[in-house]
Amino acid sequence: MKRFFRNKNFTxxxxxxxxxxxxxxxxxxxxxxxxxxxNARDRLQxxxxxxxxxxxxxxxxSLSRVMTGAMNSIIVGLVTVAIGLTIxxxxxxxxxxxxxxxxxxxxxxxxxxxxxxxxxxxxLITSILGPSMVNAMLAIGIFYIPVFARLxxxxxxxxxxxxxxxxxxxxxxxxxxxxxxxVVPNIxxxxxxxxxIQFAVAILAEAGLSYLGLGTQxxxxxxxxxxxxxxxxxxxxxxxxxxxxxxIAWAVLGINLLGDGxxxxxxxxxxxxx
Amino acid sequence: xxxALLLGLMIVLMxxxxxxxxxxxxxxxxxxxxxxDEPPGLDPTASASAAIDRVVYANIFEGLTKIDRTGKYVxxxxxxxxxxxxxxxxxxxxxxxxxxxxxxPFNAAVAKWNIERGAAEGTKxxxxxxxxxxxxIETPDDTTLKLTLKNPDSLFIVHMAEGDAVxxxxxxxxxxxxxxxxxGPFKFVAWNRGDRVEMARNxxxxxxxxxxxxxxxxxxxxxxSAMASALKAGDVDIIGWLQAPELAADFVxxxxxxxxxxxxxxxxxxxxxxxxxxFDNKLVRQAMAHAIDRKAVIDLVMAGYGTPIGxxxxxxxxxxxxxxxxxxxxxxxxxxxLAKAGYPNGFEATIKLPAIYAYSKRAGEVIADMxxxxxxxxxxxxxxxxxxxxxxxxxxxxxxxxIGHAEAWDIGIYANPNYYFQYDSKEFRDAYANALKxxxxxxxxxxxxxxxxxxxxxxxxxxxxxxxxxxxxKADLQNWWKDYPTIxxxxxxxxxxx
Numbered sequence: 155m156k157r158f159f160r161n162k163n164f165t166x167x168x169x170x171x172x173x174x175x176x177x178x179x180x181x182x183x184x185x186x187x188x189x190x191x192x193n194a195r196d197r198l199q200x201x202x203x204x205x206x207x208x209x210x211x212x213x214x215x216s217l218s219r220v221m222t223g224a225m226n227s228i229i230v231g232l233v234t235v236a237i238g239l240t241i242x243x244x245x246x247x248x249x250x251x252x253x254x255x256x257x258x259x260x261x262x263x264x265x266x267x268x269x270x271x272x273x274x275x276x277x278l279i280t281s282i283l284g285p286s287m288v289n290a291m292l293a294i295g296i297f298y299i300p301v302f303a304r305l306x307x308x309x310x311x312x313x314x315x316x317x318x319x320x321x322x323x324x325x326x327x328x329x330x331x332x333x334x335x336x337v338v339p340n341i342x343x344x345x346x347x348x349x350x351i352q353f354a355v356a357i358l359a360e361a362g363l364s365y366l367g368l369g370t371q372x373x374x375x376x377x378x379x380x381x382x383x384x385x386x387x388x389x390x391x392x393x394x395x396x397x398x399x400x401x402i403a404w405a406v407l408g409i410n411l412l413g414d415g416x417x418x419x420x421x422x423x424x425x426x427x428x
Numbered sequence: 429x430x431x432a433l434l435l436g437l438m439i440v441l442m443x444x445x446x447x448x449x450x451x452x453x454x455x456x457x458x459x460x461x462x463x464x465d466e467p468p469g470l471d472p473t474a475s476a477s478a479a480i481d482r483v484v485y486a487n488i489f490e491g492l493t494k495i496d497r498t499g500k501y502v503x504x505x506x507x508x509x510x511x512x513x514x515x516x517x518x519x520x521x522x523x524x525x526x527x528x529x530x531x532x533p534f535n536a537a538v539a540k541w542n543i544e545r546g547a548a549e550g551t552k553x554x555x556x557x558x559x560x561x562x563x564x565i566e567t568p569d570d571t572t573l574k575l576t577l578k579n580p581d582s583l584f585i586v587h588m589a590e591g592d593a594v595x596x597x598x599x600x601x602x603x604x605x606x607x608x609x610x611x612g613p614f615k616f617v618a619w620n621r622g623d624r625v626e627m628a629r630n631x632x633x634x635x636x637x638x639x640x641x642x643x644x645x646x647x648x649x650x651x652x653s654a655m656a657s658a659l660k661a662g663d664v665d666i667i668g669w670l671q672a673p674e675l676a677a678d679f680v681x682x683x684x685x686x687x688x689x690x691x692x693x694x695x696x697x698x699x700x701x702x703x704x705x706x707f708d709n710k711l712v713r714q715a716m717a718h719a720i721d722r723k724a725v726i727d728l729v730m731a732g733y734g735t736p737i738g739x740x741x742x743x744x745x746x747x748x749x750x751x752x753x754x755x756x757x758x759x760x761x762x763x764x765x766l767a768k769a770g771y772p773n774g775f776e777a778t779i780k781l782p783a784i785y786a787y788s789k790r791a792g793e794v795i796a797d798m799x800x801x802x803x804x805x806x807x808x809x810x811x812x813x814x815x816x817x818x819x820x821x822x823x824x825x826x827x828x829x830x831i832g833h834a835e836a837w838d839i840g841i842y843a844n845p846n847y848y849f850q851y852d853s854k855e856f857r858d859a860y861a862n863a864l865k866x867x868x869x870x871x872x873x874x875x876x877x878x879x880x881x882x883x884x885x886x887x888x889x890x891x892x893x894x895x896x897x898x899x900x901x902k903a904d905l906q907n908w909w910k911d912y913p914t915i916x917x918x919x920x921x922x923x924x925x926x
Contacts, residue, residue: 190797191797192728192793192794192797194721194723194724194727194728197727197728211674211728211731211790212728212790212793212794212797213728281812285810367783367810371808371809371810372789372792372793372808372810373793373796373797373808385653386652386653386672386674386675386786387674388653389656389675389678390674390675390677390678
């Protein structure tokens with residue numbers, strides 16, 4: 155663990171992301187106010203001791219909403235990366251192992267998905283399936299499949315050529331066991347690195363979709379939605395846009411730095427894949 | 429001495445008042461108006477789009493009658509009209525010497541042609557029923573138009589003032605959607621699609637005093653914040669209808685601008701499907717009415733602008749009756765009524781909100797919160813406008829929704845049981861029929877008020893507020909309409925003070 159913290163990027167990223175996760179976890183048990191509770195008398199108040207981040211046009215406490223928004227973002231990041239990882243890694247492993255026709259098919263399919271502009275297609279998908287947080291996560295997750303499939307295929311292909319795999323084969327272990335016991339552990343670190351990067355991208359993408367009204371639906375809080383709602387209040391009540399904007403920047407920066415730090419420490423030679 | 433001083437002061441005061449009152453409008457100057465929606469065409473007789481009327485009505489086109497800034501019906505191209513005692517014969521005296529912008533004269537024959545065109549089979553007019561009620565058209569001379577109606581219709585004069593009933597020239601009408609030719613105070617100059625419509629003063633307007641402005645330009649800017657920046661930067665002179673009232677606060681403080689806040693005829697209502705359970709139960713609807721705090725709704729949704737209503741009738745329209753006290757905000761009473769209706773623990777429902785209208789989205793969120801407090805848990809579903817028109821308006825596949833009803837005198841929609849909120853009441857239909865049949869003002873007033881009372885008592889929909897006619901302009905601009913008693917942005921009497 156010590157060698158991670160010798161890396162400045164990792165340390166910064168770790169602190170920033172831990173704060174986000176901490177705030178999100180805290181929001182499950184406690185927020186200063188009920189973030190969905192409206193209150194006509196307290197509308198559009200600037201930051202103060204009673205409402206540290208001010209209140210919005212419905213008199214809802216912004217701090218509580220930023221906190222629940224953090225949970226929302228983390229769920230989106232986790233679920234989308236999980237979709238990409240499970241399906242993508244399975245496809246990538248199959249591709250690396252079987253080669254030939256299957257490999258061609260999976261890789262061309264990946265090319266096809268890569269060919270679409272991700273966010274635009276996510277907009278298309280959510281407008282067909284109907285705007286909701288689940289559909290937004292699905293739309294983003296689908297585009298993570300080729301990312302992980304490509305990466306897995308590349309690194310797993312190298313591992314399969316290694317001598318210890320040949321040794322394992324000779325000792326009579328089944329191909330399944332080799333995959334699980336030898337191949338997967340050896341490709342974990344690039345996958346973790348890629349996972350953190352995609353996590354940050356997912357938070358941005360969800361904020362973008364919610365900003366367009368295609369992601370999280372009212373009255374639930376999402377950073378992107380908060381930005382959208384703040385739009386016409388910008389000149390009179392700038393705090394409504396500043397804090398969710400800062401939260402997005404904070405979380406994305408933190409997780410990106412964490413990813414960079416992990417890469418530098420785990421695999422200094424790895425070329426960054428985006 | 430003191431008395432003399434007082435007298436002197438009074439003289440000075442009176443002189444000032446006289447000077448202020450006698451300030452004469454000046455001719456000249458250009459005006460750039462900013463509106464959100466670009467019209468799909470410029471022919472108000474071929475589409476129901478309100479965006480068309482906001483540009484061309486009263487500026488380029490005029491009808492026989494006209495609505496003035498106070499909501500009264502006044503002469504337009506007809507100088508006066510007489511209605512026979514049985515209400516069936518309407519005789520218009522037309523204005524003399526009126527010509528279209530292309531030089532064609534306007535007379536009784538042209539008016540007859542326009543009416544026949546609106547009533548014709550296959551007409552593109554959005555309201556052919558306005559004209560189909562006419563049985564016989566006679567033109568004894570060039571300035572007399574005698575119309576015999578199939579049955580009396582107290583709203584006939586009202587309908588003749590709508591954009592659907594403007595007068596087009598018999599020869600130059602074909603290209604109206606792209607190049608409108610009317611009799612109005614301004615002539616069409618150019619339409620730069622996606623950007624602006626330009627018009628210039630009609631030198632041959634029948635009222636030589638009007639208009640005051642040389643040139644009027646409509647610019648189309650969809651985003652409310654961009655509109656506000658355009659006004660601040662001086663690119664436009666006025667925002668004709670500010671749809672994000674929260675932006676007004678900035679201009680109220682700024683001496684270079686002024687904000688006019690009046691009432692429009694667009695009732696924002698929580699439309700309720702009267703045919704689906706539990707909303708087919710009158711007690712449930714009345715409970716919801718008690719659970720809504722209109723004052724708070726207006727504060728939260730419209731930044732405090734907007735007039736509360738208790739029925740489907742805007743205060744700027746004649747015969748208005750204030751029914752906002754019928755179901756005062758009383759959550760306890762709401763819970764009692766719900767229990768009486770058989771829902772002591774409330775129930776769950778879905779509210780479908782059209783995503784393009786900020787006011788309806790916001791009002792939906794606020795209402796969901798208020799109803800939640802009496803146990804009615806609302807799930808919010810944002811839908812695209814096309815989907816809303818299809819699912820909610822056409823297929824009536826909804827429980828609750830939220831929308832502004834922009835047309836004036838539209839309480840007649842409650843007489844149609846197939847209208848999307850599916851209200852079916854014989855009592856209302858009879859009252860409405862009586863109102864249409866009424867030939868005297870007293871009778872009309874009595875029955876139109878009765879109509880308002882019936883829909884309020886039945887709590888057919890959630891009556892929230894009338895959308896404010898908010899306009900923000902440079903401080904020197906004079907005589908802009910404060911209220912919008914119809915769908916119009918009339919520039920005829922507007923002038924610059926500098």
